[in-house]
Amino acid sequence: MIGQDSLPTRSLRFLAGSALIIWLVLPLIPLAIWSFARGWFFPSLLPNQWSLRAWNYAFSDTAGVIDSLWLTIAISLAAMVLSVLVGVPAGRALGLYRFRGKELVELLILAPTIVPGIAVVLGIHSVFIAMGLTNTVTGVILVHLIPTLPYMVLVMAGIFSNYDPSYEDQARSLGASAFKTFFYVTLPAIMPGIIVGGLFAFLVSWSQYILTLLIGGGRVVTLPLLLFNFASAGRNDITGAIGMIYILPGIIILLLTARHLSGRSGAVAGFGKI
Amino acid sequence: MTQVSIRDLTKIYPGETAPALDRLSLEVASGELTALLGPSGCGKTTTMKMIAGLLNPTSGDVCFDGNSILHKKPEHRGVVMVFQNYLLFPYMSVADNIGFGLKMRKTDKAEIARQVNEMLELVKLPDLGKRRPAELSGGQQQRVSLARALIVRPNVLLLDEPLSNLDAHLRFEMRDLIRSLQREIGITMIFVTHDQEEAVVLADKVALILDGRLKQYDVPELFYRRPVDEATARFFGGQNFISGISKEGYFDSPLGKLNLPADAKSGHGALCFRSENVLLGAAANNENRLEAKITDSIYLGTHARLKLKVGDQQITAIANPDLVQDMAVGDTIAASLPASALWVLTS
Numbered sequence: 001m002i003g004q005d006s007l008p009t010r011s012l013r014f015l016a017g018s019a020l021i022i023w024l025v026l027p028l029i030p031l032a033i034w035s036f037a038r039g040w041f042f043p044s045l046l047p048n049q050w051s052l053r054a055w056n057y058a059f060s061d062t063a064g065v066i067d068s069l070w071l072t073i074a075i076s077l078a079a080m081v082l083s084v085l086v087g088v089p090a091g092r093a094l095g096l097y098r099f100r101g102k103e104l105v106e107l108l109i110l111a112p113t114i115v116p117g118i119a120v121v122l123g124i125h126s127v128f129i130a131m132g133l134t135n136t137v138t139g140v141i142l143v144h145l146i147p148t149l150p151y152m153v154l155v156m157a158g159i160f161s162n163y164d165p166s167y168e169d170q171a172r173s174l175g176a177s178a179f180k181t182f183f184y185v186t187l188p189a190i191m192p193g194i195i196v197g198g199l200f201a202f203l204v205s206w207s208q209y210i211l212t213l214l215i216g217g218g219r220v221v222t223l224p225l226l227l228f229n230f231a232s233a234g235r236n237d238i239t240g241a242i243g244m245i246y247i248l249p250g251i252i253i254l255l256l257t258a259r260h261l262s263g264r265s266g267a268v269a270g271f272g273k274i
Numbered sequence: 275m276t277q278v279s280i281r282d283l284t285k286i287y288p289g290e291t292a293p294a295l296d297r298l299s300l301e302v303a304s305g306e307l308t309a310l311l312g313p314s315g316c317g318k319t320t321t322m323k324m325i326a327g328l329l330n331p332t333s334g335d336v337c338f339d340g341n342s343i344l345h346k347k348p349e350h351r352g353v354v355m356v357f358q359n360y361l362l363f364p365y366m367s368v369a370d371n372i373g374f375g376l377k378m379r380k381t382d383k384a385e386i387a388r389q390v391n392e393m394l395e396l397v398k399l400p401d402l403g404k405r406r407p408a409e410l411s412g413g414q415q416q417r418v419s420l421a422r423a424l425i426v427r428p429n430v431l432l433l434d435e436p437l438s439n440l441d442a443h444l445r446f447e448m449r450d451l452i453r454s455l456q457r458e459i460g461i462t463m464i465f466v467t468h469d470q471e472e473a474v475v476l477a478d479k480v481a482l483i484l485d486g487r488l489k490q491y492d493v494p495e496l497f498y499r500r501p502v503d504e505a506t507a508r509f510f511g512g513q514n515f516i517s518g519i520s521k522e523g524y525f526d527s528p529l530g531k532l533n534l535p536a537d538a539k540s541g542h543g544a545l546c547f548r549s550e551n552v553l554l555g556a557a558a559n560n561e562n563r564l565e566a567k568i569t570d571s572i573y574l575g576t577h578a579r580l581k582l583k584v585g586d587q588q589i590t591a592i593a594n595p596d597l598v599q600d601m602a603v604g605d606t607i608a609a610s611l612p613a614s615a616l617w618v619l620t621s
Contacts, residue, residue, distance in 0.1 A: 169357070174426060
């Protein structure tokens with residue numbers, strides 16, 4: 001199909017693509033340079049001296065970057081898994097069934113994307129204190145679900161609204177148990193949604209700052225918190241190195257999901273619209 | 275070999291007051307091919323889903339060989355339902371689709387492959403095992419879904435509108451395939467359809483359901499010759515209903531006094547006969563002979579449909595096109611109604 005596009009279309013696409021890449025990549029370049037700089041002062045275009053000092057420090061035991069990296073990965077993975085576990089059934093209910101109060105449920109699920117987290121986090125904080133969840137990793141994971149769930153549920157509701165549950169009846173009738181039906185029939189059909197929604201959930205959790213700071217009470221130090229500490233201390237070189245580490249998952253995930261995001265995935269094609 | 279009994283089966287969907295299916299009772303003999311016939315929305319598919327275990331009845335019972343199966347999960351009933359839109363799993367190959375039921379039963383791979391090939395031969399689709407369902411035509415998908423159901427050797431096979439999505443010549447091919455498979459394998463089959471022709475060509479026995487209730491359950495022929503009421507007769511294309519009184523073997527009506535068959539009921543009611551049984555012109559004999567005036571004639575290729583006026587009664591008749599060639603609207607012709615073709619519906 002690409003071959004049939006006219007020259008202006010192709011040039012336009014090339015321009016748009018280049019603009020997008022410049023927009024995303026350009027701001028990262030000074031960050032990358034800073035991480036290898038030893039002193040970089042106005043008006044020099046490039047650092048006077050190059051060094052691996054920031055990187056050495058970032059990977060040293062004292063900096064706590066590696067511990068923080070693992071903790072952030074663990075929290076984001078847990079938030080992702082919980083989002084999938086809640087988002088799949090919720091998305092099914094919203095995408096497939098009609099029930100009383102459906103609009104209200106939709107609004108409540110969307111609310112966190114409309115209402116800023118900081119506006120409600122103090123209320124959540126007092127609830128979490130009562131439940132003993134403040135200053136704990138569990139508490140941080142749970143509070144991350146507030147911003148991650150809307151994405152997960154919306155993606156799954158979209159997938160399910162285009163899904164024909166008769167396939168499940170057919171599988172049951174052919175001798176599949178309820179569990180096997182889910183595994184062999186439902187799961188392959190909704191997998192693109194789980195991948196896209198799950199990775200969104202991971203990234204949203206990955207970039208939480210305020211919620212982690214307040215509920216974690218400064219004891220749960222995820223990468224964004226660590227990054228902020230160095231940035232506010234004016235250590236541009238270390239901020240640059242940690243920043244590089246911090247953006248890595250986003251890039252990996254973007255590469256992994258591009259196929260599903262473009263809607264060309266094979267699993268979605270056959271379902272629905274029958 | 276499974277005998278299916280449906281007893282007072284009723285379904286009222288939540289939030290509704292009128293039952294989708296109202297006390298349906300039916301005995302399907304083992305190895306028989308039975309049609310549930312009725313207009314769309316009359317409760318046919320609801321019935322199928324309740325037999326298959328995909329829907330719980332409000333009341334009533336479904337028994338296989340005398341034992342209730344309602345407590346059994348769908349996968350343990352020995353019933354397979356083939357849906358109207360085939361529902362082939364889109365991300366599996368044709369062979370994987372057909373083998374799905376065996377895989378669920380933990381049959382080993384080599385055996386599944388062997389039986390899948392056998393099935394592909396049976397439904398005349400060899401060499402298509404590696405294709406994806408989306409690459410098949412509608413008729414091929416239909417056959418794959420049939421093969422996928424048959425491979426698990428169900429005791430009872432349920433088919434939802436098996437011929438309705440197919441074009442004319444595929445319908446005949448599919449009908450022959452289903453009939454021959456049914457004879458070969460001898461399983462009990464129940465299918466639903468809204469098309470009386472489909473029911474007649476395919477089924478051993480037909481159950482007509484109108485407004486959620488069973489109207490008549492008989493061999494197809496009797497729906498034409500001995501319908502239980504006017505709605506049933508009309509569903510099967512009956513067009514002639516003349517009111518009058520039946521007594522002592524005669525029917526008194528505006529058409530005159532007509533001879534009735536020996537098994538005709540007595541009392542007030544409607545005389546019904548089929549358009550194709552009216553004998554016209556030279557074919558007319560002396561049995562229940564009438565004088566009829568042609569008010570309309572429609573040429574339909576293989577036959578002609580005539581509207582006739584007898585006295586002030588309108589009747590329709592079907593005639594050989596050759597016969598009507600030298601007849602014109604306004605002509606008066608002879609018509610006769612063989613007593614054996616007459617039937618009385620009493621209310």
